[in-house]
Amino acid sequence: MPSMSADSAPPPDERALRMAVAAQPDSAQAHAALASFLCGVGRVDEALAHLDREIDRQPSKIWPLSIKAGILSGERRAAEALDVHRALVAAAPGVPLLWANFGSDLAAVGDVSEAAAAFRKTVELAPDFGPAWLGLATLPAMLGDTDVAAMEKALVLVRDPHHKIQLLFALGRAHGALGAFERSFEKFAEANALRDTLVPYDGAGLAAFVEAHRKLRPSLFAAAAHHSPHADGAIFIVGMPRSGSTLVEQILANHPEVEGAGELFALPEVAASIGAFDSPDVLVRRLQTLTHAEAAQLGTDYLTRAGRYRRTDRPYFTDKMPANWRLVALIRRILPGARIIDVRRAPLACCFSAYTTYFNRHTDFPNTLEDLGRYYRHYLGMMEMVQGLTPGSLYRLDHARLVSNAEREIRALFGFLRLPFASSCLRPEENLRAIYTPSAQQVRAPIHHEQDRSHAYLRWLRPLQDALRAG
Template identity: 40%
Template sequence: MAGDAAGADAAFARYIAAPQKDPALIEAGKALVENRIAVAEPMLREHLRRHPCDIAAIRMLAEVAARLGRYGDAESLLQRAVELAPSFEAAAHQLALAQYRQSKSVEALAGLNALLERRPDNATYLNLKAAALVRIGEYAAAIDIYDRVLAGHPGHSRAWLSYGHALKTVGRQDDCIAAYRKAIALEPGLGEAYWSLANLKTVSLTADDIAAMQGQAQRADIGDEDRFHLDFALGKAFEDAGDHEASFRHYASGAAARRRGLSYDAAETTDHVTRSRAVFSRDLLEGARDQGCAAPDPIFIVGLPRSGSTLLEQILSSHSQVEGTMELPDITAIARDLGGRKKRSEASAYPEIMSGLDGDAIRALGEGYLETTRVHRKSDRPFFVDKMPNNFAHVGLILMALPNAKIIDARRHPMACCFSAFKQHFARGQGFSYDLTDLGFYYRDYVNLMAHFDAVAPGRIHRVHYEQMVEAPEAETRRLLDYCGLPFEEACLRFHETERAVRTASSEQVRKPIFRDGLDQWRHYEPWLGPLKAALGPVLDTYPNAPP
C-alpha cells in the first residue's frame, strides 16, 4: 500500500518460505497431496473467502483447477498470485504451464523468458520453453534448447524423449532414433520411448526389442502409462513380424488400458452432430456468406485421423503459394469458448449460439482465428493449411466465420481408417479411438454430418478419397488444386522431396512416394473387427458414398 513493491515482494517471499500454521490450509494441502480434490477445493475456497490475498492458497486452488482440466481457471488464479507476488517463481512457472496446456504458447513463452532472465540455466523452464517453441513451429530453436539441456543433464531420459520428438518432426530420423534409444538405455521401462520408435512407421523393432519390452511389461512396479505404451509398441512389432493374432492382442490391451483413463462418451458426439444438423441450415449458411471474415487464407483438412490428411497437407505444402502449419487447436478453442461450459455436466450453448450472432460477431470469430494462428505462419505464402481432423465437427462454424476458406474432407475406407486409428496411440484429443464400437459410431457420425453439409452447402467442401489418391495421384492432385484455385505445379507430385516439419504419425511416410501398402492392412485383423463392422452399419455398406 505504501508503494514499496520490492519490500512487498520480499515480505511475500518470506511468507511463502515460512511453515504453514493455519490448520485448514494444512488439511487442504494434505487432501491435495492425496488427490482428494472434492475435499481440497471447498476448503481452499472457504480459506480464500477469509484470506483473499493468501497466495499459497491461491496457488493450491490453481492446482485443483489444473487437475480438473480447468486450465482457464488455473490461469486466472495464477495470474492473481503473480500479480500479488511477482517473484513467486513456482506460481509463474505454473502459470506458463497452464497457458501451454491451453495452446497459448506465445503467452507461456513470455512468462518463461522472464523466469529464464532470473535463472537462465533452469532445466525445468528450458524444457517447457522448448515444448512451447515446438507448438508454434520453432523447431530449430527448440532443438538448440534440448542440446543445451542435455549437455548439462545427460541422464534425463524424458528430455531425450522430447528431443527425439523434435528431431522426428524435422526429418532427422537417425538422430531421432539415437535419442529414443538413449532414453531407453537410461530408463528401460519407458514405454513411450519404445512406442515412439514403433511410431516412426518406417522403422521395425527387432527381436531383441520385443524381448526387452516383454520383460519390462512383466515388472510389477511398471506404471499404467508405460504398460499401455509397451502394448502399442509390441502390437506394431508383432504386426511387422506377421504375427497378427499376437499383434491384435497387444493393440487391444493397450487401447483398453488407455480407454479406462478417458471419459469419452460416444453419445455426446452423436448429440453434437444431431444439434449441428438442426442449427446449420442452408438459410443460415447463405445468410452468413457476406458477414464472416473475407480472408481466403486458410485451407482446412478435416476428417478422421489416419485418413490420409497428412498426405494431402504435404501435397498442398509443396505448392509455392501454400504453407503447411500443423494440426491447429484454434477452431476447437473458439467452439469451446462459444459453448461457455465450466463443467462437463453443464449444457453447452454451442452450436445453437451461432444462429443468434450478428455480422460483427461472426466476422470477429474469423478475424480472431487468423490472429491466433499467425504465429504458426513462417513464410509470406498467401495460403496455409490447418489439418486438425476434428474440425469436421465445426464445419458450420468455419463456413460462417471464414466463408472464403477452403475445406477438404479427407476420407478413407471405414475399416482401414478406423483400424489404423485403433492401433495408434495419440498424444491427446482422440478419445474415441480406443474402442472399436466407439470408432464405428464416430465414423458414422462424421459421415452423417458431412453429408448434411453436402446438402446445405453444395460445392463448398471438396472430398478426397484416399484410395483414389493412391490409384490416380496426378488426376486427384489436379482436382484438389483446382478446388483451391491454385495452378498445377509438378512439385505437388514430388511431395516427398519437400523439406518441412511434420508432426503427425505419418511424418516418415509422407517423406516417401505414395504406396499402396496401407490399403488392405486391416484385412489381416478382420477376424477380430466384428464390433467395428456392427457399429459402422450402413456407412460401411455404401462406402464411398454416404447412406441415403
C-alpha cells in the same frame, strides 16, 4: 494479444506472476507459470526472451533450458528446439525425459537415425518409458525380437498407466511387423481397453451433437457468406484420423502460396469460447443466433489464434485437425470463404489404423471397434448434412485415387482451391518442414500406396465391420 505499451498496467494475473518471480527468482515453478501465461496470451517471443535471461543468469541450472525447449516444441518450432535439447542432454545425460523429448523433435524434423538413438538412450535409462518405445515404433523398421522381449519385460515394471498404454501400442506394432498378428491384436485391444478406463469416450454425446445439426437451414449460411469480411486464406483438412490427411497437407505445403500449419487447436478454442461443448445442442443454437458482427469477430478470433503458428507470409495456410469435421458448420458460419477438404480412405482400413494409433489423454476418441464404426458413421452424417446446407463447399478427396493418379487428383484439388497447379506438389517428400503426426515418416517418402494392414487382422474385426454397416 499484442504486447502492452510501456505506460499501461499489466493485467492482475500477470502482475501476480511477476511478483512471484521477483519474490522467488530461483523458483522454476514461478518462471514456468509466467512463461506459460505469456504463451497463452500470444506473447511467445517475450516468454522465450525471459527464459534466455534466466539461462544467462543461471548457466548451471537446467530448468530454464527445459522450459524453453518445451515452449519451442509446443509452438511447433522443433528445428529451433534441437540445440536446446542438445544442451539439456549434455548437462543432464541421466534424465530419461530429456532424451525422449529430444527424440520426439528429431522425429518431427525427419532425422530418423538420431531420433532412434535418443529414444534408445531413453529406454536404456528407463526400460519402462512408454513414450520412447512408442517413438521407436513409429520410426521405420526400428523394432525387432530383442525389443519385443524388452517391452514385454517392461510391462511388468511400468507403473504409469499412460506409459503402459504407449508400451502396449508399441508392442502391437512390433508384433504385427514380425507377423505375429494374433499377439499384435491382443496388445492393441489391451491398450484400448486400458485407455477406456482413463479417457472414456462419450459416444452418446457425439451422436446427439451431430443430430442437433439437422435443425440448421441453408438460408443461415447463405446470409453468412453474403456478409463475410474475411479473405479466403484458411484451408481446413478434415476427416478421420489415419485417412491420409497428413499426405494431403504435405502436398499443399509444397505449393508456393500455401503454408502447412499442422494440427491447430484454434477452431476448438473458438468453439469453446461460445460454449459449443457444454451440451450437444449449444453450438447449433449459437449458430442460429449469431449476428453477422459476432460471426465476423469469431472468424477474426480464429485467424488470430491460428496466426500464432504461422511462420511465412504465404497467402494461404492449412489447418489439419481431423476432428474439425465436428465443426464444419461453424467454419461455414464464421469463415464462409474458407476451403474445406474432406479426406476419405476405405472405412475398414481407416478405422483399424485409428484403432492401432495412440491418442493422448486429452483426445476424446473411441476405444472400441464398435464405437469406431459408429464414430465413422457420425462423421459421414455430418459431412452429408453440411454439404446439403452449403452445396459445393466441401471437397471430397479419395486417398486411393490420390495415390493411384497423383497429378490428376492434385490438379482437381487445386481447381477447387482456385490455385494454380504447381509441379512441386507432386514431390511432397522434398518438403523439410516439421511434422508432428504418426504419419510423419510415411509422408517423407514419395507418394505411394500404403499397405492395408487390416487384411491381416480380419478375423478379429467383425464388430467394426458390423458397426460400419449398421444404421
